[in-house]
Amino acid sequence: MKHIIKFTANRVWRTYQGGKLLDTIEKKSNPEDSSFPEDWIGSTVEARNVGREHISEGLAMVPTDEGQLVAFRDLLKQNQGYFLGHEGDKARTLEDIPLVKYLDSATRLHFQAHPTREFAQQRLGLPRGKTEAYVILETREEVSEPYIYAGFQRPPSREQLKEWIETQDISSIEACFDRIAVKPGDVFLIPGGRPHALGEGILMLEIMEPSDLAVRFEFERCGYVIPEPARFMNQGIETALDVFDFSPVPPEQVDAEFRCHPKVLNTDAQGNTLEELIGAQDTSCFTIRRASVSGIFSREEEAFFFGVVTQGSGTLRIGDEVVELKQWERFFCPAGVREFEYESTSGMSILECYPGNT
Numbered sequence: 001m002k003h004i005i006k007f008t009a010n011r012v013w014r015t016y017q018g019g020k021l022l023d024t025i026e027k028k029s030n031p032e033d034s035s036f037p038e039d040w041i042g043s044t045v046e047a048r049n050v051g052r053e054h055i056s057e058g059l060a061m062v063p064t065d066e067g068q069l070v071a072f073r074d075l076l077k078q079n080q081g082y083f084l085g086h087e088g089d090k091a092r093t094l095e096d097i098p099l100v101k102y103l104d105s106a107t108r109l110h111f112q113a114h115p116t117r118e119f120a121q122q123r124l125g126l127p128r129g130k131t132e133a134y135v136i137l138e139t140r141e142e143v144s145e146p147y148i149y150a151g152f153q154r155p156p157s158r159e160q161l162k163e164w165i166e167t168q169d170i171s172s173i174e175a176c177f178d179r180i181a182v183k184p185g186d187v188f189l190i191p192g193g194r195p196h197a198l199g200e201g202i203l204m205l206e207i208m209e210p211s212d213l214a215v216r217f218e219f220e221r222c223g224y225v226i227p228e229p230a231r232f233m234n235q236g237i238e239t240a241l242d243v244f245d246f247s248p249v250p251p252e253q254v255d256a257e258f259r260c261h262p263k264v265l266n267t268d269a270q271g272n273t274l275e276e277l278i279g280a281q282d283t284s285c286f287t288i289r290r291a292s293v294s295g296i297f298s299r300e301e302e303a304f305f306f307g308v309v310t311q312g313s314g315t316l317r318i319g320d321e322v323v324e325l326k327q328w329e330r331f332f333c334p335a336g337v338r339e340f341e342y343e344s345t346s347g348m349s350i351l352e353c354y355p356g357n358t
């Protein structure tokens with residue numbers, strides 16, 4: 001059996017439009033925006049799409065040695081110790097696997113807030129919330145000032161927000177936020193509870209806790225009306241309001257609250273560099289690193305990770321297994337692989353998404 005598992009595209013239906021860049025990456029003949037604006041990479045999570053329950057969406061499928069397709073989740077279960085490894089003396093489980101997505105927005109997404117892990121466990125009886133991180137990869141040329149909304153800069157009271165949600169007074173809701181300008185290379189961490197909306201024209205790698213839980217408090221975007229059960233996770237509005245973190249994030253605190261600054265972990269004379277984009281001091285939910293390869297980059301890692309080639313191309317070598325890596329390709333490296341080597345003569349950048357430390 002090979003060590004490295006590569007993934008093919010796994011597009012998922014969502015409530016908003018996008019995906020033209022993902023079509024282009026997949027070399028489709030007529031790239032266009034559609035209701036499939038996301039690609040879930042190695043996902044062990046099923047999408048919750050109200051009205052589409054009859055369609056299994058989200059789970060990544062991979063070929064076995066016999067050429068059959070199996071859910072990646074089921075493959076992991078066959079040898080969990082090798083694939084997921086341990087943290088200290090605790091075996092890692094499927095719940096420790098971050099959900100990683102390409103997300104390509106054509107329109108601003110509706111306003112939403114995700115539960116924290118604590119909320120999911122205590123109030124919903126589910127193991128994981130949805131703290132999420134964004135690594136901005138590209139923005140669309142026709143969008144001159146790409147942005148996201150995150151955290152209330154001017155928080156409403158709970159009662160006020162309730163009324164605006166009930167009457168769908170979106171201009172009042174929008175007035176609680178300032179646009180946060182984004183550009184390729186930017187990294188953000190949006191903890192559960194923080195209201196947010198992604199602006200149009202952004203291609204990002206999104207890394208999150210493994211769940212698809214959202215309070216969607218804007219019910220209509222671009223003609224699509226979110227069905228009632230999909231608005232508040234099938235709960236009442238009071239439970240939905242309990243999800244929110246109303247504490248203010250005034251404009252001067254936005255960066256300190258949400259923006260993450262890459263830290264160089266090591267660098268060598270050839271120009272190989274390993275940076276930490278999100279680490280244990282930011283969240284216990286996942287870790288993100290970026291390997292910039294120039295020549296041969298020998299690595300040692302104890303944890304499993306998803307690798308995503310965001311720039312350039314090269315190879316990944318484990319013993320005598322050599323895997324070609326091209327831009328936009330994505331793969332899983334099991335915990336059982338301790339030593340590996342990247343190589344690129346023309347330069348290659350890989351985002352590595354690891355479990356957190358819980």
Ligand SMILES: O=P(O)(O)OC[C@H]1O[C@@H](O)[C@@H](O)[C@@H](O)[C@@H]1O
Pocket residue numbers: 013014015016038109112132197198206214216
């Ligand atoms: O699930 P819908 O409502 O289409 O939301 C779409 C997307 O919103 C973003 O803010 C993220 O939370 C994504 O992970 C999610 O898939």
